[in-house]
Amino acid sequence: MNTPTRRRVGRPRAQERPGDDGLTPREEVLAAAAELFTHHGYTATSTRTIAERAGMRQASLYHHFDGKEAILAALLEGTVHPSLDVARRLVAHTGAPPEARLWALCHSDAALLCGGPHNLGALYLLPEVQAERFAVFHRVRSALKSCYGQLLTATEPGAALDPQDLELRTDLVFGLTESVILIRRADPDRAPEALAAATADAALRVAGVPQRSLARLRREGRLLLAAGD
Template sequence: MLRAGYRPLTGAAPRGRGPALCDDRRMSTSGRRVGRPRAQQRPDTGMSPRQELLAAAAELFTTRGYTATTTRAVAERAGMRQASMYHYVGGKEDLLAELLESTVTPSLALAGKLLADTGRPAERRLWELCRADVALLCSEPHNLGVLYLLPEVRSDRFTSFRDARAGLKSAYAALLAATDAAAGLPPDELAVRTDLVFALIEAVILIPRPTAASLPTATADAALRITGAR
């Protein structure tokens, strides 16, 4: 999986339709108006069209590759026409941005709560963040974390994701600095330990879809051993 508190996409508003296009709003045999036809029939997932597009994009970006996936392929996989897709999202970059942010922002929100919970040992709070972060990265059907490695993610379009990820890493550093094991550490040593912990947590994206239920706990335990905390 990857890295809600994040802003939803607001794809381009649909343009008005003239009389020549009114067949998109046909009457059903029961007299009820029906929406734009789907490209193919798909089982009822209970998801909104936008959620279906995100699910389709997650599957195709992680299996076919982001560059090789067209907006037409995403729309068809979601069971709709390509033109209809733009009623819900702005395009392929918007889908990628939301998928990336979904792998970070829940952990960032949790980190804020853990930082404020100063009545408990920092070691315990750091362990909880590590465990929850790994569980999030492993929770999706498709390994969204591999999308971090795309060269496109370095562009300005994905600044929000990069900022959220940097904020999460800073929260790790703050919790680590509050542990007894970090007392007296020089800043450069603290930075090294933070880098090691953060790298360990995100390394789960390199495991081919881990299924072991114990992985989040085992990784959190290993992260604390790296810091020297008990």
């Protein structure tokens, strides 16, 4: 017998409509906030509006979150944890070429940022996110970026770089992957799979991988992702 499965907010996970089977009240709040923050703006959205959209009283919302900042922090933290899990698995998978593992990470990360009904990655750009309240999000995102750096260091082009150039190259590869946030905002109908694959290809070129190797690394990267499903 099939039972309903719960969906959580990932990088980003697909959000179900409030009231759908399988969502806890806390998850309904996150689903409502994800829709309202991305479509109407964080500043313009009140906790009362979120509660109404989630189908509960405002007082009930405060049983799960102490305010709007806490809701935003939970959404942001949820967007990086899934990618960090993938990244750590790929870093540990030393039997595969690091270039293929880097392609797989860039593809997986970009696909998650492109996926789901709401562009949660756009919330990274909010000025409010610089506050101390979001330290956990920044810490997890920094750990994810570190995994990018570890994979890049293990590649043949990366091994030839001095530490300063390697840090810059890591910033560029990581920034390129997250740039799908802006592309999705400008063109929300862009096919996520095509964008993720093109982003991963471009990231390897930025990393210094020659064009002639891309087809093989793309195939190997897809196998790594399929093995992790």
